[in-house]
Amino acid sequence: MIIGVPKEIKNNENRVGLTPAGVAEFRKHGHDVYVQATAGNGSGFSDAEYEQAGATVLPTIEDVYAKAEMIVKVKEPIASEYPLIKENQLLFTYFHFASGEELTHAMIERKAVCLAYETVELPSRALPLLIPMSEVAGRMAPQEGAKYLEKPLKGRGILLGGVPGVKPAEVLVLGAGIVGTQAAKIAAGLGAKVTVMDISLNRLRELDDFMPKNVVTQYSNEYNIREAIKTADLIIGAVLIPGAKAPHLITRDMLKTMRAGTVLVDVAVDQGGCIETCRPTTHEDPTFIIDDIVHYCVANMPGAVPYTSTLALTNATLPYAVKLANLGWQEACRRDEALRLGLNVVHGKVVYKGVADAWGLPLESVESVMEEATV
Secondary structure, three states, X not given: OEEXXXXXXXXXXXXXXXXXXXXXXXXXXXXXXXEEOOOOHHHOOOHHHHHHHOOEEEOOHHHHHHHOOEEEOOOOOOXXXXXXXXXXXXEEEOOOHHHOHHHHHHHHHHOOEEEEXXXXXXXXXXXXXXXXXXXXXXXXXXXXXXXXXXXXXXXXXXXXXXXXXXXXXXXXXXXXXXXXXXXXXXXXXXXXXXXXXXXXXXXXXXXXXXXXXXXXXXXOOHHHHHHHXXXXXEEEEOOOOOOOOOOOOEOHHHHHHOOOOOEEEEHHHHHOOOEOOOOOEOOOOOEEXXXXXXXXXXXXXXXXXXXXXXXXXXXXXXXXXXXXXXXXXXXXXXXXXXXXXXXXXXXXXXXXXXXXXXXXXXXXXXXXXXXXXXX
């Protein structure tokens, strides 16, 4: 198979879909790899390293899309890439269709095969290709929140860990999954007083067993959230419903009950956000203020630490990408249920329920669409 690795062109996205080590793995299996010039620079990988690993470096993004049967990326295509995508071309990347109506319709129109990292799901319900970036974003959330709590950046002017004789900041984490757990761990390590909320009592019990004593757990419901936000200095939204829009746990009217300078970090913003007033921002312009509340809503947080993020992501994605190249997407998805669940839009048809529900589109059977693709 011919693999294409374009340079990411989303604002301040410095990750890359494949490392030179990944190129070498594809070459070992007999596949050709084309990488756009400077695609790996942001993550610390030079064109020469890709060439040494066996890739052919092409000058433009148009060249890469034109050559490739499978595109391996990090973030969803943006508008300037839509015309480059060919019918039947396999795109293996993060899509987050449930928060992007324009993207959804564009991929339907292009009749591509869109296999989304974020909905590849194991029988255990784990999301193996989302976990590494959730770990990075979760660990970054308190770090970014601590920065924007500083007064020059319009925060409350409070140090997350406090000092002797002065109480630490209060951190509220909504969601006890991968993001929430990592966020709580880092915030606690910085000395903050941390509350983690979730609707799963079993998960809260697990956290209670291994988290340090400055982390407490609380069942998530509207009443408890409304009470907790009155005293929280930093609120981290870490809610995920795989492939679907995140629910709004904090609504606009709740902002008026928070103290001025409270910081909201909505890690779920690429799935629509769990804070009603959040909208996607960029590393270039990461925050905005509503009702004196600082909102940090960068949709590609791990892009700020691309070396760590690229290695963590490709560690997870490469085995699946090689399987897709070796077997073709239809056979790979027949043999691997986790990969089959990654199919979202195929040949102009929506085959993932969360995406169909988000935009009121007809849901097609993935089996029937795969069968049509084989004929």
